[in-house]
Amino acid sequence: MERGIRPLVLTWLALLALLALSAATAWIPLGWINTATGLAVAVVKALLVAVVFMRLRAGHPLLRMTALAGLATMALLFLLSGADYATRTEAPAPWQQPSTVAPRLGSR
Amino acid sequence: MSVPFHLLPADGAQSATRLDSLALCLLLLTGAVALILLVMMVVFCVRYRAASPANRAGAREKDLGLEVAWTLIPLLLFLGLYAWGAVDYAALYKPDPAATPVFVVAKQWMWKAEHRNGRREVGELHLPLGRPVRLVLTSQDVIHSFFVPDFRIKQDAVPGRYTSIGFTPSKAGEYRLYCAEFCGTEHAMMTGKIVVQPPSEFARWLAEGPRQPGMAQRGFALFRRYGCSGCHAAGSSVHAPDLTNLLGRRVHLQDGRELVADEAYVRDAILVPRKDVVAGYEAIMPSFAGQIGEEDLLAIIEYIRESGHDERAERP
Amino acid sequence: MTSAQSDLELEEKGEKAGASYLKEGYTLRSWLGTKDHKRIAILYAVSITLFFFLGGVAAALIRLELATPQGDLVSADTYNKLFTAHGVIMVWLFLIPSIPSVLGNFLMPLMIGARDLAFPRLNLASWYLYMAGGAIVLWSLLAGGVDTGWTFYTPFSTMFSNSHVVLCLVGVLVVGFSSILTGLNFIVTVHTMRAPGMGWFRLPLFVWANYATSLILVLATPVLAMTLILVAIERLFQVGIFDPALGGDPLLFQHLFWFYSHPAVYIMVLPAMGVASEIIPCYARRPVFGYRFMAYAILAIGVIGFLVWGHHMFVSGQSVYAGMVFSLLSFMVAVPSAIKVFNWTATLYKGRISFGAPMLYALGFVGLFTVGGLTGLFLAALALDVHLSDTYFVVAHFHYIMVGGSVMAYLGGIHFWWPKITGRMYSEAWGRVAALVIFAGFNLTFFPQYLLGYAGMPRRYHSYPEEFQLLHVLSSAGAVLLAVGYLLPLGYLGWSLRYGRKAPSNPWQATGLEWQTASPPPEHNFAQQPVVVREPYAYASK
Amino acid sequence: MSAMDTVKQPHAEQFTSRAQQDFASTFGMWVFIASELLFFGPLLFGYLYLRTHYPEASAAASRHTDFLLGTVNTAVLLTSSFLMALAGHAAKGGRRSQAMKLLLAVAALGTAFLVIKGFEYRSEYQAQLFPGVDFHPQHGGHPQEQAGMELFFILYFALTGLHALHLTIGIVVCIVLAFLLRRPAPAAPSGEAVEIAGLYWHFVDLVWIFLYPLLYLVGRAGG
Numbered sequence A: 001m002e003r004g005i006r007p008l009v010l011t012w013l014a015l016l017a018l019l020a021l022s023a024a025t026a027w028i029p030l031g032w033i034n035t036a037t038g039l040a041v042a043v044v045k046a047l048l049v050a051v052v053f054m055r056l057r058a059g060h061p062l063l064r065m066t067a068l069a070g071l072a073t074m075a076l077l078f079l080l081s082g083a084d085y086a087t088r089t090e091a092p093a094p095w096q097q098p099s100t101v102a103p104r105l106g107s108r
Numbered sequence B: 001m002s003v004p005f006h007l008l009p010a011d012g013a014q015s016a017t018r019l020d021s022l023a024l025c026l027l028l029l030t031g032a033v034a035l036i037l038l039v040m041m042v043v044f045c046v047r048y049r050a051a052s053p054a055n056r057a058g059a060r061e062k063d064l065g066l067e068v069a070w071t072l073i074p075l076l077l078f079l080g081l082y083a084w085g086a087v088d089y090a091a092l093y094k095p096d097p098a099a100t101p102v103f104v105v106a107k108q109w110m111w112k113a114e115h116r117n118g119r120r121e122v123g124e125l126h127l128p129l130g131r132p133v134r135l136v137l138t139s140q141d142v143i144h145s146f147f148v149p150d151f152r153i154k155q156d157a158v159p160g161r162y163t164s165i166g167f168t169p170s171k172a173g174e175y176r177l178y179c180a181e182f183c184g185t186e187h188a189m190m191t192g193k194i195v196v197q198p199p200s201e202f203a204r205w206l207a208e209g210p211r212q213p214g215m216a217q218r219g220f221a222l223f224r225r226y227g228c229s230g231c232h233a234a235g236s237s238v239h240a241p242d243l244t245n246l247l248g249r250r251v252h253l254q255d256g257r258e259l260v261a262d263e264a265y266v267r268d269a270i271l272v273p274r275k276d277v278v279a280g281y282e283a284i285m286p287s288f289a290g291q292i293g294e295e296d297l298l299a300i301i302e303y304i305r306e307s308g309h310d311e312r313a314e315r316p
Numbered sequence C: 001m002t003s004a005q006s007d008l009e010l011e012e013k014g015e016k017a018g019a020s021y022l023k024e025g026y027t028l029r030s031w032l033g034t035k036d037h038k039r040i041a042i043l044y045a046v047s048i049t050l051f052f053f054l055g056g057v058a059a060a061l062i063r064l065e066l067a068t069p070q071g072d073l074v075s076a077d078t079y080n081k082l083f084t085a086h087g088v089i090m091v092w093l094f095l096i097p098s099i100p101s102v103l104g105n106f107l108m109p110l111m112i113g114a115r116d117l118a119f120p121r122l123n124l125a126s127w128y129l130y131m132a133g134g135a136i137v138l139w140s141l142l143a144g145g146v147d148t149g150w151t152f153y154t155p156f157s158t159m160f161s162n163s164h165v166v167l168c169l170v171g172v173l174v175v176g177f178s179s180i181l182t183g184l185n186f187i188v189t190v191h192t193m194r195a196p197g198m199g200w201f202r203l204p205l206f207v208w209a210n211y212a213t214s215l216i217l218v219l220a221t222p223v224l225a226m227t228l229i230l231v232a233i234e235r236l237f238q239v240g241i242f243d244p245a246l247g248g249d250p251l252l253f254q255h256l257f258w259f260y261s262h263p264a265v266y267i268m269v270l271p272a273m274g275v276a277s278e279i280i281p282c283y284a285r286r287p288v289f290g291y292r293f294m295a296y297a298i299l300a301i302g303v304i305g306f307l308v309w310g311h312h313m314f315v316s317g318q319s320v321y322a323g324m325v326f327s328l329l330s331f332m333v334a335v336p337s338a339i340k341v342f343n344w345t346a347t348l349y350k351g352r353i354s355f356g357a358p359m360l361y362a363l364g365f366v367g368l369f370t371v372g373g374l375t376g377l378f379l380a381a382l383a384l385d386v387h388l389s390d391t392y393f394v395v396a397h398f399h400y401i402m403v404g405g406s407v408m409a410y411l412g413g414i415h416f417w418w419p420k421i422t423g424r425m426y427s428e429a430w431g432r433v434a435a436l437v438i439f440a441g442f443n444l445t446f447f448p449q450y451l452l453g454y455a456g457m458p459r460r461y462h463s464y465p466e467e468f469q470l471l472h473v474l475s476s477a478g479a480v481l482l483a484v485g486y487l488l489p490l491g492y493l494g495w496s497l498r499y500g501r502k503a504p505s506n507p508w509q510a511t512g513l514e515w516q517t518a519s520p521p522p523e524h525n526f527a528q529q530p531v532v533v534r535e536p537y538a539y540a541s542k
Numbered sequence D: 001m002s003a004m005d006t007v008k009q010p011h012a013e014q015f016t017s018r019a020q021q022d023f024a025s026t027f028g029m030w031v032f033i034a035s036e037l038l039f040f041g042p043l044l045f046g047y048l049y050l051r052t053h054y055p056e057a058s059a060a061a062s063r064h065t066d067f068l069l070g071t072v073n074t075a076v077l078l079t080s081s082f083l084m085a086l087a088g089h090a091a092k093g094g095r096r097s098q099a100m101k102l103l104l105a106v107a108a109l110g111t112a113f114l115v116i117k118g119f120e121y122r123s124e125y126q127a128q129l130f131p132g133v134d135f136h137p138q139h140g141g142h143p144q145e146q147a148g149m150e151l152f153f154i155l156y157f158a159l160t161g162l163h164a165l166h167l168t169i170g171i172v173v174c175i176v177l178a179f180l181l182r183r184p185a186p187a188a189p190s191g192e193a194v195e196i197a198g199l200y201w202h203f204v205d206l207v208w209i210f211l212y213p214l215l216y217l218v219g220r221a222g223g
């Protein structure tokens, strides 16, 4: 195997192994930990793809900063909107009876 | 005919005065800053106009000390303003146990209100002078906003949930009520009148008018009709908690949480019973979501509240 | 080197560099198919001017209706459609693309010494997207209009409005993609195509401002796009995550909408700050005071601007704690704005100030932005916003910044770079008169609205109680003056195109790279690759 | 970024060197990817809203998705990404015909993914899982739970649909690139172009990597 290809092949194998791992753990009843492991595995997989396939490790630092900027902005959306949901005492009113929602056909 | 004209809204509620002082303070501060800036700009523009022979020696391109100063000083002032605004804001939303709840339901394009004894009104709201009031708002269709400039309060009425805001009317009289969130064609016509009366007059007003069964009374009837009493009545064979005196009581939940039962909790208990299961009971209570209308729900809650206030209240 | 001397040299170089970009071709095709950033800027200039006057006509009708308390001129429905059209056109079709797409497009490559933007074809594509989006929005208006307000709040927009919401959304969406592509182009250009010697801290502040704006365009606009798609889905198929009747949450929409739309207000003001930072040093003959602080402040506004969107939701039923966080952050974002205002003022100190039309516009911008910004503090103070939210106080606040601030700065920029763009000098006297008329008309229109708002006049009202009439009449009168003020430049700038004096390459003795090439510049901007050896704003007040 | 003219290759006239152009293009693609990421933001935040407000309903709904096909598809996509990386590697090394074949293989895997996804959509439609069109899952609970399930499926279709749209674009890009690679040397796309297309492809893969646990694995273990 050519030297440049080795890391690519290894990454691919690792990705498939991680896929098997997350598919398998999903069937073990662990409560919220299921979602957490699923996401953790996804993060590892994503890092592998980004770092090896997308050459982030070898690439210019600017590229890493760009990727981070995207992630950071997303994190802001989740954090601050989440802060509202986490601290809101929502008093749900009864659901609207379907009859109060007049059927509309959208824009003509 | 003289054109009515006021520059400032009247002070119709206790919080209004506080709020005006915040506004005044901000006005003075920002006014002073704006004025200083304006004066400096004008002075510089005149003194250093191209034709002026003024001395320009020693002009600097930067001055770290100065710049840090005019970064930090506004920052500190801002923190103060922030704190003031935040404290007053929190006060509007802190539930006051002594406050009289008034239920307001908005719909395109009118305001409906219901008092605790069941007296209802449309497009008007009567309130007692000097008593803390807590509005509980919801909407049947789109978002509306309950706005009384003379009280300096505004709160959106959001469909699907309750929002609330508290205040204390401080002056008898009539005030304008507006809808402040755009809600469709007649948004501008969705106005109303707030009538603040001395408590005795208000009590008289409450008592007269179209007599409907009191809210709690109606709630009691509904409590039977929806079959709640089947499980929750004292003599029921189903193992379900006693609801007497529930509001304000500390409740222990199955998952270990502990909370104080308020309206929100009771609503949840009725609509999404599986969300907060009471410790020691099975989650067998069916959800009544989509079955109990929103006014009925308020009535049932009122009934549960009353049953606590008054032990003589009819017990199922 | 002294500027006079360099002028001469450069004049010659410019001649050698070839014909001006305006003479590249005269056919319609040579314009509509151009990849030259300067020509694309002209395309944008023409189209946004069109949209500005369209939005202005809607504003004129609004003011006319509000001259009397009764809703007598137009029906309530029409009124609602008018202010929606006004808001949508002014925000998405005029102000967001105004400075970045016109002046930014024209000047960014010139200012950093590049031959063009990094992706010229993409640049043209974004103009086409912009026009397509604009056309769709116009179509939705012609088909009968939209009555949701520019904010498209759910569930009104998804379930209750009977107007052409989806069409309008699609138009805004398409314009959004145009913004994203423009932003992407600017970011890549600034990072990769600076001339030798053009370090980050030698960039003109205008470039910094457009760079920060581009970050917002690229990172915030897609959120709006997806949100609008979700609204369209909900409206068309009656399924979705915003309507409580379907199990959704209307506040979710508000969060997502303002996640874009608050940063968007900085899209509208940052480039204006950039323009002011070019004009003021030039007319004060002084380097801009505290250059580095100014650059950092621009970035800070761009970044902190992402954290404050919840201040539009203080009375919406958002959690009280979230409200407090957003309020605190809103005050924080005012700090870098304060730095900018103070530094502009300090730039005047010990200058050698002359008052050409661009300078009048720039000073107007600083003053009106300050007033608008300071009243933003009233809105950010939680308890006060409970009273002021959704009243004319808010309307006055944002018009002070967007019209008094950004539009003033845009006009200032147009005057300042007019010689560079067109190769002609405009009439200085007329320019000054227009600036003063606009300033006066503007204040007369919008200052009364602060009073109206504090007195309790809600916004988006088609009719109102009589006690507000006096102030409304003042405001409407101001709008007439303002309209005259906006029509003036159309006249004398148009006139100068044909009869104006020929412009030298550097009529204001300014220091930016863009002044070192011919007016108007040749196709690829510079005869030879410029090398930067000076700090920015190397003015000496001699 | 200038004066790095190591390789004398033609470059577009706005640039001063090929290296500058290549870097600008790569960087441009990354900025685009960052922007694309935010495009998914509202949907993902909507998903968080769903999971926190309707935990059981979303688990119940997730159990209605096709675990097997979803997993197979993930493997298909991961493999396609691997081949894409190989293609970029080959193109950079100047092995153009190899790169061309790999690109076609990537496109084929992408198409396979879409076909499988199509089957999934069909059976979901038949199982009355399509929101808005008589949504009626089997073993759906009480009305409120049904509403939560419907929300889940809105997000499911929106997320996977958006992903499929991106994938389709990616497939077209691969095929076009493969064709262009057949042209003789100077006119053919550079290795960098293949790598840049690869960035896009990998991004589409990245999105799926997260969609897989979020949409297919929730609540598998019980409920």
Ligand code: HEA
Binding pocket: B029, B030, B033, B073, B074, B077, C151, C265, C266, C268, C269, C311, C312, C313, C314, C330, C331, C333, C334, C337, C338, C339, C341, C342, C369, C370, C371, C372, C373, C374, C376, C377, C379, C380, C381, C385, C388, C389, C390, C394, C397, C398, C401, C402, C406
């Ligand atoms: C270009 C547009 C623009 C800009 C730059 C801003 C800037 C700011 N805005 Fe504004 N805003 C809008 C456009 C803009 N806004 C629009 C369009 C709306 C309404 C949307 C709608 O509902 O339709 C709105 C609404 C709006 C609201 C919601 C009102 C409501 O609906 O309830 C709030 C609340 O906090 C707010 C606050 C602020 C603040 C704190 C700033 C700050 O960034 C301002 C900072 C600047 C300064 C503060 C001035 C300079 C500083 C000094 C001179 C310092 C010295 C001062 C002291 C020491 C006191 N804005």
Ligand code: HEA
Binding pocket: C052, C053, C055, C056, C057, C059, C060, C062, C063, C083, C084, C086, C087, C088, C090, C091, C094, C095, C148, C149, C150, C151, C395, C399, C402, C403, C407, C445, C459, C460, C461, C462, C475, C479, C480, C482, C483, C484, C486, C487
């Ligand atoms: C860049 C943004 C921008 C700009 C430039 C303007 C410009 C103007 N706006 Fe606008 N405005 C908004 C953005 C903007 N606005 C937004 C976002 C809203 C909120 C919408 C919503 O609630 O959804 C709003 C809402 C809004 C309202 C509140 C409506 C309501 O809540 O009921 C009003 C009312 O006075 C108003 C007035 C004006 C006026 C008088 C101008 C003037 O500056 C315009 C001057 C220009 C002209 C007048 C055109 C030129 C002249 C002619 C074409 C000749 C004919 C004219 C006459 C005969 C008078 N605007």
Ligand code: CUA
Binding pocket: B108, B109, B143, B144, B145, B179, B180, B181, B182, B183, B184, B187, B188, B190
């Ligand atoms: Cu109700 Cu506006």
Ligand SMILES: [Cu+2]
Binding pocket: C261, C262, C265, C308, C309, C311, C312
């Ligand atoms: Cu804002």
